[in-house]
Amino acid sequence: DQQVKQNSPSLSVQEGRISILNCDYTNSMFDYFLWYKKYPAEGPTFLISISSIKDKNEDGRFTVFLNKSAKHLSLHIVPSQPGDSAVYFCAASVSLSKTSYDKVIFGPGTSLSVIP
Amino acid sequence: ETGVTQTPRHLVMGMTNKKSLKCEQHLGHNAMYWYKQSAKKPLELMFVYSLEERVENNSVPSRFSPECPNSSHLFLHLHTLQPEDSALYLCASKSRLAGLSTDTQYFGPGTRLTVL
Numbered sequence: 001d002q003q004v005k006q007n008s009p010s011l012s013v014q015e016g017r018i019s020i021l022n023c024d025y026t027n028s029m030f031d032y033f034l035w036y037k038k039y040p041a042e043g044p045t046f047l048i049s050i051s052s053i054k055d056k057n058e059d060g061r062f063t064v065f066l067n068k069s070a071k072h073l074s075l076h077i078v079p080s081q082p083g084d085s086a087v088y089f090c091a092a093s094v095s096l097s098k099t100s101y102d103k104v105i106f107g108p109g110t111s112l113s114v115i116p
Numbered sequence: 117e118t119g120v121t122q123t124p125r126h127l128v129m130g131m132t133n134k135k136s137l138k139c140e141q142h143l144g145h146n147a148m149y150w151y152k153q154s155a156k157k158p159l160e161l162m163f164v165y166s167l168e169e170r171v172e173n174n175s176v177p178s179r180f181s182p183e184c185p186n187s188s189h190l191f192l193h194l195h196t197l198q199p200e201d202s203a204l205y206l207c208a209s210k211s212r213l214a215g216l217s218t219d220t221q222y223f224g225p226g227t228r229l230t231v232l
Contacts, residue, residue: 002158034220043206043223103172104221106159
């Protein structure tokens with residue numbers, strides 16, 4: 001039973017347009033969310049994150065929106081570039097875990113293709 | 117260069133073989149993770165070591181045996197694997213500040229394992 005869902009396995013977008021990647025979660029205890037990007041033959045790399053006390057976080061072309069009531073977040077990339085073509089993973093965690101580490105739950109990923 | 121390296125990058129082994137995957141980080145991190153990524157599935161957390169102590173074993177079969185001899189090195193010993201164990205095995209590390217979990221994980225490039 002997946003706690004973090006990315007229902008679109010793939011997405012194609014024209015260069016220069018907006019890419020919107022969606023993510024839904026089921027565990028209301030999650031209060032910290034991250035997006036990772038993964039190129040083939042490389043490990044995932046951190047892209048952007050958001051705390052549940054915010055509803056928006058922006059970093060350059062990347063913006064993450066959080067809707068806590070809907071348990072939904074989205075990543076917007078604008079303008080999209082061919083170099084953005086990769087697999088994007090949504091992830092969630094409980095930031096104030098009582099353990100000495102945190103447990104990040106990943107979604108299955110969405111493969112984004114930006115067409116020149 | 118993420119600072120997390122994994123060797124080998126590719127491994128083909130028979131079901132009766134014994135092999136080991138190696139992960140190394142020189143980022144000064146004190147938590148290390150093993151993940152499994154099967155095709156079209158989310159990253160699955162396997163093991164977590166925090167301050168060289170195993171703190172999470174996510175119902176992983178005993179044919180996978182982790183070892184963390186020091187904070188910079190993490191191994192995954194494999195024996196009598198099954199074909200369904202074929203996957204990408206990712207190592208990650210993180211600096212864990214007390215009470216916070218907002219630092220991100222840094223991933224290695226992964227080992228692509230094929231079990232014949």
